[in-house]
Amino acid sequence: MRIERVSNTVSLKRNIESGTEEQQKVVLSIISDVRENGDSALTFYTEKFDGVTLNDFKVGIAEIKEAYAKIDESLIQTIHEAANNIRDFHSRQVKQSWIDLKNDGTILGQKITPLDAVGVYVPGGKAAYPSSVLMNVIPAQVAGVERIVMVTPPDRDGKIPAGVLVAADAVGVDEIYKVGGAQAIAALAYGTETIKGVDKIVGPGNIYVALAKREVFGHVAIDMIAGPSEIVVLADDTAYANEIAADLLSQAEHDERAASILVTHSIRLAEEVSQEVDRQLQLLPRREIAEASISEFGFIYVSKDIEESVRVVNELAPEHLEILTQEPMELVGKIKHAGAIFVGRYSTEPVGDYFAGPNHVLPTNGTARFSSPLNVDDFTKKSSIISYSKQALLDNGAKIAEFARLEGLDAHAIAIEERLKSM
Template sequence: MRILKVSEAVSIKRSVDAGTEEQRQTVKAIIEDVRKNGDTALFSYTEKFDRATLTSMQVSEEEIREAYEETGAEYVAIIKEAAENIRSFHEKQVRNSWLTTEANGTILGQKVTPLDSVGVYVPGGTAAYPSSVLMNVMPAKVAGVERIVMVSPPGANGKLPAAVVVAAQEAGVKEIFKVGGAQAVAALAYGTEAIQPVDKIVGPGNIYVALAKREVFGDVDIDMIAGPSEIAVLADDTARASEVAADLLSQAEHDERACCVLVTTSQELAEQVSEEVVRQLETLPRKAIAEQSIADYGAIYVADTLEEAIATINTLAPEHLEVMTANPMELLGQIKHAGAIFIGRYSSEPVGDYFAGPNHVLPTNGTARFSSPLNVDDFQKKSSIISYSEKALQQNVEKIAAFARLEGLEAHARAVESRFK
């Protein structure tokens, strides 16, 4: 890995893949086809893109039983425990409705209401992502969403990965469909004979899924258009090079555009980590991907002081931040911008990816400066409550009418004045 002075640190931002014009037009055509032809279009695209010929898109009870058998008791138990950890964490985020009453009879407040329905997209292809199921479904369940629909592309055998089905079942999803790509997003947004439309779509996917989410946004809500994964490690001379290197590579293997950065006050650690990354790359199954990520978006920055290192981290605003210093908890108050903060040697990033409980759907591309991890609030909406008594309106009618006239809206002024004429 390149070793640079911290003054040479560059933004982790990578250009958001907006797709080609051909890809955008393809997505628009697919969405229109699904809106017009419903399930027929879904079956056709599943056969075309996933090479699976289906007679039914919904996962059956028999398939669910088979998934549990295939996954095995040990992995089912791990999924159950992870689901409970995620549930427990998100339950602490729940907001309640509230009202305040003033002496003149004014009642003001906020009503918190869960969304009626949510669609969860789970990537498919050659990999299985049960963690993605849990992280997207559990906060919605905790928020009180009654109807959650999961979609995921099937394999050529016409089935979903067993662990994905088990995770959905453990998370309480009642509607699981074997359909992916832009066509699945269209079905969630507009509905077909088999899939009723939802109010919000969450979950990651390939460029066609991302473009489809952009296209339907406004008719339904979406979570975010996530970029490639990122990790930054803030470390001093107490950190162990082999562990830092392993954690950097844990993100590099995701994607050739993943970003892996070490910011350290130790020149010696910087050199050791650089050597360790090369050594550990040799035995990685996804070596080619990780190697490209490190070459294009990997860097080690050496700072003169810890304060300078922290300032660099806050400028980068990484998706994942590991703090591996002598007294990491003491630095927490100085860290302003990071999607998830992992404190100490034993809080390796995969702990958060799979098991600890906080959500692993995080802001990328420097957007941690102004956005948050997926959470319960994303699955609820707030309605303001306003109740003025006669006395309260009488006390304020002249001021309200004057404000309306300041903006040139006479009907607004007359509306409040009409109560006393």
């Protein structure tokens, strides 16, 4: 794995995949077809893209039972335990509606309300992760969303991976449709005869799913468009090279465009990790993917001191950050931009990916500068409450009317004056 001195222009060096013009046209035509023809368009595109003819998109109880038979009992237990941890962490995020009661009788406040209906997209094939079902569904449930709909593409036999179905059932999702791609996003946004529309769509997908989400954004809410994943490890010479190497590789095995980066001021550690990565790489089942990722997007940056390492981390604004230094918790306050911060030796990224409780849906590719992990707030909205008192209107009405007239909005002033004249 290559080692470089920190430069002034450290970046993840990846562009956001924005899709070709051709792909955009395909997505636009699928969306308008689904809006116009509903279920029959879904049937058509499922035949075309997934190679299977479905008479009924909805997953039934028999399929759920079949899925359970394929998964070990101990794993089902782990899924439940992970779900409990995730539910516990997200429950602590729940916000209350609040009011501020003024002396003059005015009441101002903020009402928090869950969204009515949310759609969760789960990718098909090898990227069908049971853990993603938990991470996307549970925050919506904790927020109080009444209707949660899952969509995921079927394979050529019309099936969905067993792990995904078990995870969905474990958390009580009972509305699951076997439909994927841009057609699924269109159905969630605009509704069909079978699939009632939702207010927000979350979950990752391929480029067609991403383009479709971008297109329906505004008509419904969406989460961020996820890019490829990344990890940055910030370490000093107290860290263990074999553990850092394993962590870097666990990111690299995801995707050829994943980025794995170590930032350290220890040249000895840099060299040891480089060798360890090369050694461990040979042993991985997903070696080809990990090797491509490490060779294109893997870097070990050597800084002059820990302050410079922190500066580089903040410039990268990584999705995942591990801090492996002598006093890791003391550095957390200096981290301005990171999706999730893993503190200390025992906080290897996979404990957060699966089990600890915080969400694994995180802002990628530098968007941690302005975005957050998926959380309960993402499934609620606020309404302002303004209950102005008679006294407050008497005291402030004339001033407000003057302000409105400054902006040339006389009818605004008149709305106040119509009250004042009768008071």
